[in-house]
Every structure is written in C-alpha cells, then in structure tokens.
Amino acid sequence: MLITDLFGETFFSLFANKSRSALTILGIIIGIGSVIAMVSVGQGATQNITSRIESLGTNLLVVMPSSQRRAGNLVKGGMGEATTLTTDDAQAIKNSIEGIKAIAPTVSSRKQVTAKGTNTNTSIYGVDENYFSIKMITVDLGSLFSASQINSSSRVAVIGPTTRDDLFGENTDPLGQKIRINSQEFTVIGVTASKGGNSVGSSDDLIYIPLNIAQQYFTGSKSLSNINVEVAAANQMDAVEQEVSDLLLARHKITNTDNADFRIMNQADMLSAMSSVSSTLTYLLGAIAGISLIVGGIGIMNMMLTTVTERTREIGLRKSLGAKNSDISSQFLAESVALTFIGGTIGIIAGWVASYIISALASMTTVVTLNSILLSFGISALIGIVFGYWPAQRAAKLNPIDALRYQ
Amino acid sequence: MLRCENISKTYLMGEDNNLTVLKKVNFQIEKGEFVAVIGPSGSGKSTLMNIIGALDRPSTGKYFLDEEDVFSLPDDKLAEIRCKKIGFVFQSFNLLARSTVLKNVMVPLVYARVPKIKRWEMAKKALQAVNLEEERWQHLSNQLSGGQMQRVAIARALINDPELILADEPTGNLDSKTGEVVLKTFKQLNKEFHHTIILITHDHNVAAHADRVMEIKDGEIISDKKNN
Numbered sequence: 001m002l003i004t005d006l007f008g009e010t011f012f013s014l015f016a017n018k019s020r021s022a023l024t025i026l027g028i029i030i031g032i033g034s035v036i037a038m039v040s041v042g043q044g045a046t047q048n049i050t051s052r053i054e055s056l057g058t059n060l061l062v063v064m065p066s067s068q069r070r071a072g073n074l075v076k077g078g079m080g081e082a083t084t085l086t087t088d089d090a091q092a093i094k095n096s097i098e099g100i101k102a103i104a105p106t107v108s109s110r111k112q113v114t115a116k117g118t119n120t121n122t123s124i125y126g127v128d129e130n131y132f133s134i135k136m137i138t139v140d141l142g143s144l145f146s147a148s149q150i151n152s153s154s155r156v157a158v159i160g161p162t163t164r165d166d167l168f169g170e171n172t173d174p175l176g177q178k179i180r181i182n183s184q185e186f187t188v189i190g191v192t193a194s195k196g197g198n199s200v201g202s203s204d205d206l207i208y209i210p211l212n213i214a215q216q217y218f219t220g221s222k223s224l225s226n227i228n229v230e231v232a233a234a235n236q237m238d239a240v241e242q243e244v245s246d247l248l249l250a251r252h253k254i255t256n257t258d259n260a261d262f263r264i265m266n267q268a269d270m271l272s273a274m275s276s277v278s279s280t281l282t283y284l285l286g287a288i289a290g291i292s293l294i295v296g297g298i299g300i301m302n303m304m305l306t307t308v309t310e311r312t313r314e315i316g317l318r319k320s321l322g323a324k325n326s327d328i329s330s331q332f333l334a335e336s337v338a339l340t341f342i343g344g345t346i347g348i349i350a351g352w353v354a355s356y357i358i359s360a361l362a363s364m365t366t367v368v369t370l371n372s373i374l375l376s377f378g379i380s381a382l383i384g385i386v387f388g389y390w391p392a393q394r395a396a397k398l399n400p401i402d403a404l405r406y407q
Numbered sequence: 408m409l410r411c412e413n414i415s416k417t418y419l420m421g422e423d424n425n426l427t428v429l430k431k432v433n434f435q436i437e438k439g440e441f442v443a444v445i446g447p448s449g450s451g452k453s454t455l456m457n458i459i460g461a462l463d464r465p466s467t468g469k470y471f472l473d474e475e476d477v478f479s480l481p482d483d484k485l486a487e488i489r490c491k492k493i494g495f496v497f498q499s500f501n502l503l504a505r506s507t508v509l510k511n512v513m514v515p516l517v518y519a520r521v522p523k524i525k526r527w528e529m530a531k532k533a534l535q536a537v538n539l540e541e542e543r544w545q546h547l548s549n550q551l552s553g554g555q556m557q558r559v560a561i562a563r564a565l566i567n568d569p570e571l572i573l574a575d576e577p578t579g580n581l582d583s584k585t586g587e588v589v590l591k592t593f594k595q596l597n598k599e600f601h602h603t604i605i606l607i608t609h610d611h612n613v614a615a616h617a618d619r620v621m622e623i624k625d626g627e628i629i630s631d632k633k634n635n
Binding site: 001002004005009012016313314317318319320321322323324325326327400401404 | 457460462463482483486487489490491495497501503505506514515517518519520522523563567
C-alpha cells in the first residue's frame, strides 16, 4: 500500500462517519486541552511562588529570635519572644564572617499612626540604609534613607503605598508631610513602589523609620526582630548559615543547639520547599486531566472496534483483492492515529486558549511551556497507537472467508 | 495452469464430529479454459473455489498454480497471489457502497502498489472490457442496477490482468436477462482476452455457457466433460 493511498483511505473513511469521528476527536480535544490548561495553572503557580520569594531578595538568610529558656527553667517561651538578638550580634556577624554581601538588622512592631486627623494601625520597621537594597525595595516617590540620615538619627519615614492611601488618600503626594507614631513626629521622605504580594513579610502596608530611632523610642533596648543577611554567592548559603549559627551560639553561650534562642531561615530552602509543593500541585492537576485523556482514548478504541465490526465484509473483500494483514492493520491504525493527531492539535490550541481565559478571569498566572505541548502531543500520538492497536490487529486477523460471509 | 492433487477439507465441528466437505479432489485446468463447476448447495463447490482462490487452506492435498505449491507459502505470499494472479467475482457484488465506480475498480491497484498515474488507464481498459458506459464511471456504486454492479465487479477482477478469474454464482442475484449479459461478458473475456475463467453455479443453464463442466456432489467430482 502506498503512503498516499493510506492517507486517502484514512481521510475518506473518517469523513464517511463525520459525526462519529467528530465526537471521538472531541474526546481527545477535551483530554489534551485539559492537560495543557491544568498543567499551565500548576506551572503558573510555581512561577508565581518562585518570583515572589525571589522578590524578597536573593541569597537571603534571616536570623530570627526564637524561644528563650533560662538556665534551670524547663518552661520554653513562645517563638520570637527572645530578646537576646541584638545590634551587637549583627555587628559581630558583619565583622567576623566572610562571604556576606550586606547585612540589615531590623526591629518591628505594630503602632497606631496619625496624620492630619486620619489614623491607621500598621507595622513600623526600624531599618538601616542596607535594608532596602537587600530586600530590593525601590521608591515610587521621594527617596530612601541615606547613611547620614541613619547616623544622625533623623526623624524621617518611608511609607508603603497602602499606608499612604490610608493616611493621605489614594495617589496623593505625601512628601514633606508629618506623621505621628506614639506621639513622635516623623517627616515622610519617600513612598515605596508596590510589591503586590503579601506573602512572607513583604507588604505595602508599613512604615520604615531609622533603626536607632526605633530602638530608642519604641523598644527601648538593643534587641532586634531579625537580621537579614545577604550572602555573596548562592553556593555559600549553607556555609554562611552554619557560621552565623556557630557565632551566635558562642556569643550567647549556648552549647546545645536544641536550646538555641534564635533560628535561621534560609531562602533557598524555603524556595525549594515551596516549589516542591507547587510541582506536586502540577502533577496532581496533570493527573486529573490525564484521566479525561484516557477516557478519550477509550472513546477511540470504542469507535475503532465499531468500525472494524461494521466493515468486516469490506475487510474480507479487501483481503480477497490482495490486501495483506499489514495493509489492513496499518489502515485502521492510521485512522486512530489521525483521530488523535487532529484531536491533539486542536486540543493544544484549546488548552492554550483555556489557560489564557483562566488567567484573565481568575487572575491566576498560567504558563504554557513547550514541554507541556510536546508531552501532550506525544501522549496523544501514543494513545492513538495504543488504543488503535487492538482493533487494528482484530481487523487484520479476520479470516477472509468468514469476513466475506459476515452479514 | 492449475492443478489440485488430493485436496480434502475437513471442518472440526466438535469431538468425533468432523464434517468433510471435500474428499480427495483431483483435477487440472489449462490456460484459457472456461470451466463451470456445478453442484447443489452444500456440495463443497464454494469451499473448492476458496481453495483455488488461495483464500482458504485445504486440510490435506496440494494445489499448484503455475507449478507453484501455493499452500506451502506464508499468508503474505497468498495475499500477493490473490493480488496479481486471481480476480474474484462474488454473488453479492461486494462493491464499496459510498465509493464511485472508478474507485471500486481501482481497489486492487492499491494493494498491487501501482503508481497513481497508471491507474486511470488501467481502470479505463477494464471498464471498457466489460462494456460499462463511460457516463456511469463517476457514479456511486449503489446508484447502479444489479447488472451494472456485477460488471463493475468483473472490471475490478480484471484490472490487474490476472491469469484466473473466479466467479462464485455471479448471476445468483440477477434476473435471467441481466444474468445473460453478465455471462456474455465472461464469454467475451475468455474468447477475446483469453482469461482463464472458473464459474461456480448450481444452475445448469448458466453452466451451459462454459466450455467444460465439472459436476461436484458431496465433496467429490462426479463428472467432468466438455460442452460442444
């Protein structure tokens, strides 16, 4: 059988059963389309989480106070209660550990803030000039703290866009305006650019003030809420984490690491934990969509078996006219592969469109990758072969005499 | 040209219940003969045709076509023999219903891997040989009358220019007048184009058109004589 004959016969017979072929193809379209769409949602979620975590800074270690246990006391305090993490610790880390690009100690607390008759309750972050570069925070209006403002304990504040909206009204210019935090007056010198998300400490609703002022007026001590450490290179993350841990244990005179009054969050670990969650999500969604693909494949097998039965006489005739078993089986296999090929192509387009609609309507990030397209194309071709094989073999093995007598 | 040696065919119907349809049949047919095989239904004539047509393997015995021991060959070789050396004509025509006359006639060319450009000429020649009017060639096969359908089927059998044409009750589904036309077509093919034709029938009037009549009964050939 010439290949052009194979194509001709295939399309002729698929076209002869238009509605049946169309419904079978629809099954594959739905299967492939849902795989593409579901996987795009999963991969979109992965990308979203990754980019949000990365937007908090790169190669970041965050040292946080943990629970404090006094000697001879078995009662553990709550997480973050310890007040033993101090500015001196931050200075020591900076001075004695290699491979650190920048370090930013912070204190934070929630306070009532007033400005010209409006008020809000928000987080107050005491930071130094390094904080903004580590956390990749930029300004929309005005400027960030300079080193001289920090050193001279200037009463200046940089506020988040949501706080600005709450205190001064949306899209206003609050530069030079005064705000009062716990009866202390600060001058607004900048508004940060929106970061959108609210995950893991990045928020648009907060106020930054110089660290030393915050310690002086709000905490009254040298203790810190956390120390952000930016490591110079990604491959030094674990080593630096270990050194920081050893240094702080020594400084705090703790011998048993279980009793440590601090903990260190490694951004790389968090990233891999989060991406493993979201890739599990992708697999789950893909598997659910895959079920519909299998159902579509069974639809193909059903159609092919019906076709073989209907055309038993024709198969007998073709054999008597000189068709080999391989001619018959390749003809039926070609039909099922053609069905999945058409269904797969339309399904990829449909899935792509669906992922656009999902991202538009549900405001979710969706990503259609070349891999997921190739994968579903491969799967659809495979389904055509797997689910078409048995009917094709059944057709090929028909005894020509019985087939010719078949009514 | 073809020779059957001790051909038997037994169907296993169950334990100790075998049905022997052909009993050690021996005969020989020469090139260019027009032979009718006649017998009542159940006599084994259709089984004999299936064996001669390389569609069915005998239980014992040998069948030679052009001095080749046909049933020593694998299935794919049998398909090749059916394709190139044998043309079948069936009682119920067996045309592809939704296809045109031309497409039906060209089906064997698909399996003979004949290049597309040659197919039209071959189909034209075959359809002219069975005297089918050219305006019918583009019609769908189920739009034709019984006599026309059978002539299309004969054209299909002819298209690969086979040495042997096997017709199983070709007039069985036709009235006597159109049956006559079909039989004349066979006669013409035999006399003008020298095709070897084996025609199977239960009807003595049909068998009378052949040059030689073999009578078969209960799986045995009971007479074999030439018509004058």
